[in-house]
Structure formats: structure tokens, C-alpha cells
Amino acid sequence: MSPVRRPGLLSRLELGSAVVAALGLLAVPLVAPPFQTITVCYGLVFAVAALGFNLLLGSTGLLSFGHSAFFGVGAYVAALLVKYLGWTSMEAFLLAGVVCAALVAAVFGAVCVRYTRIFFGILTLALSQVLWSLALKLFWVTGGTDGLRVPTPTLVAGALAPTSDKMDFLAYRYYYYVLAVFAVAVAVMWLVVHSPFGKALQAIRDNETRAEFVGIQVRRYRWVAFVVSGAFTGLAGTLWVPLNGLTTPDILYWPFSGRIVFFVVLGGFKTFWGPVVGALAYNYLETYAVGFTVYWQLVLGLVLVLLVLTMPQGLAGTVDALVRRLRRPALT
Amino acid sequence: MSLLQTRALTKLFGAHRAVDAVDFTVRAGELLALIGSNGAGKTTLVNLISGLLPADSGTILFGDRDVTRHSVHERIEAGIARSFQLVNLFDQLSVADNVALTIFARQGKTAHLWSVADRDSAVADEAMQVLRQFGLASRARMVAAGLSQGERKLLDVAVAYALRPTLLFLDEPTSGVSTREKAPIMDVVTSVVRQEHITAVVIEHDMDIVFTYSDRIVAMHQGAILAEGTPDEIRRNEHVTTTLIGSALPG
Numbered sequence: 001m002s003p004v005r006r007p008g009l010l011s012r013l014e015l016g017s018a019v020v021a022a023l024g025l026l027a028v029p030l031v032a033p034p035f036q037t038i039t040v041c042y043g044l045v046f047a048v049a050a051l052g053f054n055l056l057l058g059s060t061g062l063l064s065f066g067h068s069a070f071f072g073v074g075a076y077v078a079a080l081l082v083k084y085l086g087w088t089s090m091e092a093f094l095l096a097g098v099v100c101a102a103l104v105a106a107v108f109g110a111v112c113v114r115y116t117r118i119f120f121g122i123l124t125l126a127l128s129q130v131l132w133s134l135a136l137k138l139f140w141v142t143g144g145t146d147g148l149r150v151p152t153p154t155l156v157a158g159a160l161a162p163t164s165d166k167m168d169f170l171a172y173r174y175y176y177y178v179l180a181v182f183a184v185a186v187a188v189m190w191l192v193v194h195s196p197f198g199k200a201l202q203a204i205r206d207n208e209t210r211a212e213f214v215g216i217q218v219r220r221y222r223w224v225a226f227v228v229s230g231a232f233t234g235l236a237g238t239l240w241v242p243l244n245g246l247t248t249p250d251i252l253y254w255p256f257s258g259r260i261v262f263f264v265v266l267g268g269f270k271t272f273w274g275p276v277v278g279a280l281a282y283n284y285l286e287t288y289a290v291g292f293t294v295y296w297q298l299v300l301g302l303v304l305v306l307l308v309l310t311m312p313q314g315l316a317g318t319v320d321a322l323v324r325r326l327r328r329p330a331l332t
Numbered sequence: 333m334s335l336l337q338t339r340a341l342t343k344l345f346g347a348h349r350a351v352d353a354v355d356f357t358v359r360a361g362e363l364l365a366l367i368g369s370n371g372a373g374k375t376t377l378v379n380l381i382s383g384l385l386p387a388d389s390g391t392i393l394f395g396d397r398d399v400t401r402h403s404v405h406e407r408i409e410a411g412i413a414r415s416f417q418l419v420n421l422f423d424q425l426s427v428a429d430n431v432a433l434t435i436f437a438r439q440g441k442t443a444h445l446w447s448v449a450d451r452d453s454a455v456a457d458e459a460m461q462v463l464r465q466f467g468l469a470s471r472a473r474m475v476a477a478g479l480s481q482g483e484r485k486l487l488d489v490a491v492a493y494a495l496r497p498t499l500l501f502l503d504e505p506t507s508g509v510s511t512r513e514k515a516p517i518m519d520v521v522t523s524v525v526r527q528e529h530i531t532a533v534v535i536e537h538d539m540d541i542v543f544t545y546s547d548r549i550v551a552m553h554q555g556a557i558l559a560e561g562t563p564d565e566i567r568r569n570e571h572v573t574t575t576l577i578g579s580a581l582p583g
Binding site: 210 | 444446447492
């Protein structure tokens with residue numbers, strides 16, 4: 001008999017919070033106006049991108065400044081399928097987006113995982129900017145700065161066709177579609193992070209040399225993490241494009257990579273839920289900062305500085321620490 | 333019977349011959365102490381054998397396999413493991429996870445993305461068993477960074493041991509702990525090693541420890557082997573006592 005009680009898959013508190021959050025997200029289109037629902041929908045899409053990004057930062061200890069590349073690949077693949085093949089099925093877009101983002105990540109990753117720290121960050125940045133310049137220069141394919149339009153797709157193998165009211169379609173059918181994909185993405189990422197593979201990544205993050213000396217092939221594992229991370233962010237890019245209706249080189253440009261970093265810093269990269277909380281919170285912050293002042297970037301910059309100074313663990317990390325502190329006396 | 337043999341193994345750092353054409357033999361089943369002053373080349377020799385550093389020339393034979401050009405991963409699979417002089421742990425993982433991870437790696441399960449690590453009760457049980465052997469069971473749920481220095485040294489050895497090696501290198505398992513703690517650590521380590529019939533090579537500075545616990549001693553000086561023999565032979569070897577031990581020879 002083991003004297004140590006094994007922890008459950010999720011603590012009661014985590015499970016309770018997840019159920020409340022899930023019910024809240026399910027209720028959004030029923031209680032909120034379409035604009036609000038679409039804002040949350042954007043937040044969920046960004047959350048998927050942030051979850052992918054954080055497999056590298058939180059679990060593996062690698063800070064990528066080039067995740068716009070995978071988001072952009074996901075979006076452009078859908079747009080090109082519409083332009084050249086006339087496809088309309090969202091499932092086909094998602095499959096193609098994930099596969100292509102994973103392939104690009106496999107190539108980029110083969111170069112980047114040879115390095116760590118700032119060298120890794122700079123390489124991801126440089127490679128992502130190659131894609132940005134291609135999207136800009138190959139305008140006869142990509143539409144250049146005008147980008148490519150993507151009409152609303154059909155959902156669930158054509159069972160849910162676009163309605164005449166686009167806003168209505170996005171705020172109901174598409175919202176629930178994104179919510180379902182988000183739920184699957186969260187479940188898959190949870191499993192990856194808590195798998196033996198996820199533990200190996202944490203070991204590499206903590207101590208690369210020792211990880212090598214317990215038999216983990218460090219570079220190969222980093223590469224796999226890079227590919228999984230890129231695939232997730234690509235999935236988010238494909239989900240994003242029908243919401244936006246258009247993809248432009250902006251989402252391949254480095255400030256968008258910076259925005260993904262912001263999501264995760266805001267939410268907290270040391271907790272599983274941090275990226276989700278951060279992406280949803282950032283999206284609201286930006287939406288309201290833009291509505292409130294033309295100097296919205298200044299507002300976001302101030303928030304980031306304040307956050308790093310006062311809550312370096314991010315929103316979810318701070319809540320997590322508070323809960324632990326409140327629960328500790330009850331345990332002893 | 334020799335388990336490991338190096339032939340003319342050499343490592344240069346610039347012009348400095350850190351390990352100079354060393355023929356080093358470890359016999360199966362023994363607990364060998366590797367001694368020598370700082371800079372004698374002990375740790376470099378272990379780094380070459382474990383694969384942390386590439387050799388400039390010479391060969392390393394493990395059993396009848398030439399492992400000189402093998403990767404760290406391949407050497408571990410062959411049965412060579414090591415601990416570190418400066419404690420090398422996964423500080424943010426729990427004590428149990430430090431060992432569990434090693435077991436997952438040994439079983440090839442770290443390639444699994446679709447199972448929940450904490451639900452693998454066979455691995456968890458084995459990890460607890462290892463921690464019990466090293467007297468760390470009560471610390472299982474603690475974060476590794478929270479252990480005392482002595483406990484950290486033990487966990488470092490436990491992590492290497494969890495690979496179930498044939499040959500285990502222990503690089504100064506008692507360095508950085510108080511004199512009072514040294515013997516208890518060595519008691520635990522040597523009892524596990526002997527019980528499980530693991531061949532062990534211990535790098536050690538403390539001559540009390542060396543003479544108490546080892547079956548055989550190899551003394552190094554300036555990158556070469558100065559002498560080897562039983563503790564009694566080394567104690568009587570004037571060359572060693574004058575070069576390495578000075579007048580501080582115990583017993």
C-alpha cells in the first residue's frame with residue numbers, strides 16, 4: 001500500500017470552476033447581445049492559440065516570438081482553399097489548417113530547437129517574418145496587403161449552412177461550433193501536459209542536462225512539443241478566419257506573436273488555465289480600450305507593466321496562489 | 333571480470349591533458365572509489381564514460397561493446413547511469429515525480445502523449461519503493477527544491493538508481509553536506525547498491541568514507557592513474573600517501 005494518497009485528475013475546486021465556466025460559456029449567446037457573444041468567440045479562438053503557445057513556454061521553458069506564423073498558416077490555408085478549390089466545409093479547413101501548421105512547425109522546429117533562450121526566440125521571430133514577407137510579396141496568390149476574403153463556411157459536414165444574417169450565424173451557430181472545438185482542444189492539451197511526455201517536457205525545462213541523463217532525448221522532445229504547439233496555434237488561426245471574414249498579412253506580422261505572448265503573461269504561464277483566462281481577458285481589454293481611447297496601445301502597455309510589477313504570476317497564477325494560501329490552514 | 337574498460341582514453345582542454353591515456357577498469361560487482369586531488373581528472377573521466385563529454389582519443393568498452401561514440405541515451409540503455417557532484421534535479425517537480433519521470437523514461441513511456449502520468453499506478457508504486465529505499469518516502473509530495481542538501485544528494489542518487497543501471501557512477505555523493513551527515517548518506521547508498529548487485533564507482537574526497545565503504549581504490553593524479561588496489565594496499569602505498577593524502581591518513 002502506498003502511504004501517499006494519489007491526487008485526483010482534477011481537484012474538487014478545479015472541477016467546480018470548470019463546470020461553472022462551461023455553463024457560463026454555454027449561456028453566453030442566450031443572455032448576451034450578438035456583439036458580446038462574438039467578442040467571447042474571439043477570446044475562445046485566441047485561448048486555443050495561447051494554449052498551444054504555452055506548451056512551449058510554460059511546460060518546456062521556450063519563449064517563442066514567432067507563433068503568428070502558425071496562426072497565419074491556419075488562416076491562409078482556409079482562405080486559399082476557398083480561393084483555389086472553392087471549398088466551404090469548416091471541418092476540411094480545420095483539418096488542412098492543423099496539418100499545414102504542423103508541417104510548417106516541423107520545419108521551423110527542426111531549426112529552432114537546436115537553441116534555447118534568446119537564440120530560440122530570435123529564430124522563431126525571424127522565420128515567422130519570412131512567412132509574413134511571402135504573404136506580402138506573393139500578392140497574386142495571397143492578395144498582398146488586401147488579404148483574402150473568407151465567406152462563412154458550412155459547419156458539421158454541411159449540416160449547418162450559413163444563414164442570411166451573418167451576425168446571427170456567428171453569434172449562435174458558429175459560437176457553439178467554436179466552443180465545441182475549444183472544449184476538445186482544452187481536453188487534448190490537458191492530456192498532453194499531464195502525460196508522461198508532458199512531465200518529460202517539464203523535466204527538460206527544469207534541468208536539461210539531467211533530463212538527458214535520465215534518457216530523455218531532449219532535442220527530439222522539444223521538436224515534438226514545437227510541432228504540437230504549432231498545430232494548436234494553426235487550429236486557432238483557422239477558427240479565427242470565418243469570424244474575421246478576411247485574412248491579411250497582419251496576423252503573420254511579429255506584433256501578433258507579441259499579442260500571443262501578452263495573452264499568456266496576462267493569464268499566467270505557470271498554470272494550465274492561465275493562457276485561457278489571459279486570452280479572454282485580453283480580448284475584452286483590447287475591445288474596450290479601443291472603444292475608450294485612441295491611445296489604446298498605451299493602455300495595454302500600462303496594463304502589461306503594472307501586471308509584471310504587481311502580479312508576475314498573471315491572473316490565473318495569482319488566483320491559484322490565493323486559493324492555496326486560503327486552503328493551507330484547513331489541510332493541517 | 334571487467335565490466336568496463338577504457339583504453340588510452342584521452343581528453344584535452346586546450347593544451348591541458350585533463351585525462352591522459354587512461355586505462356581504467358571496473359570489475360563487475362565491486363564498489364570502486366576514485367580518488368585524487370582537485371583537477372586530477374576524476375570527474376572528467378566520469379564525464380567521458382557517461383557521455384557528457386566526447387573523448388579526443390581512446391576507447392571505452394562496456395562489457396564487450398565499444399560505447400566510445402555512443403550518445404548519452406544509448407549509454408543509459410546499455411546500463412550506465414550517473415549522479416552529479418552539484419545536485420542536478422528537476423526542482424519544480426515533486427520528489428516522487430523526479431523518480432517517476434526516470435522510470436517513465438526507462439520504460440520508454442515518456443513518448444506517450446495520450447495517458448495521464450499520475451494514473452500510472454505501477455510507476456507510482458515503483459517510485460515510492462525507490463524513495464523508501466533511500467529514506468525519502470515521507471518527502472514524496474514535496475517539491476524537490478524544498479529538500480535539505482543531504483536529502484537532495486540522496487534524491488540525486490535515487491534518480492540515477494531508478495534507471496536500474498548495471499554500472500552507477502556517483503560523483504561526490506557526500507559533497508556539500510555536514511560531516512555528521514556523510515556516513516548516513518553513504519550507509520543508505522552503499523546498502524542499496526550492494527542489495528541490488530549494482531557495480532558502483534564513487535568519486536570521493538573524504539578518505540574516511542573511501543576506506544570505510546570501498547572494495548577497491550583507484551587514485552588519479554594529473555590526468556593519469558597513480559595507483560590502484562584494495563584499501564589496505566592504497567593505505568600502504570607511499571607514493572599515494574605522499575602525493576595525495578599527505579600526513580592526514582586515517583587509521
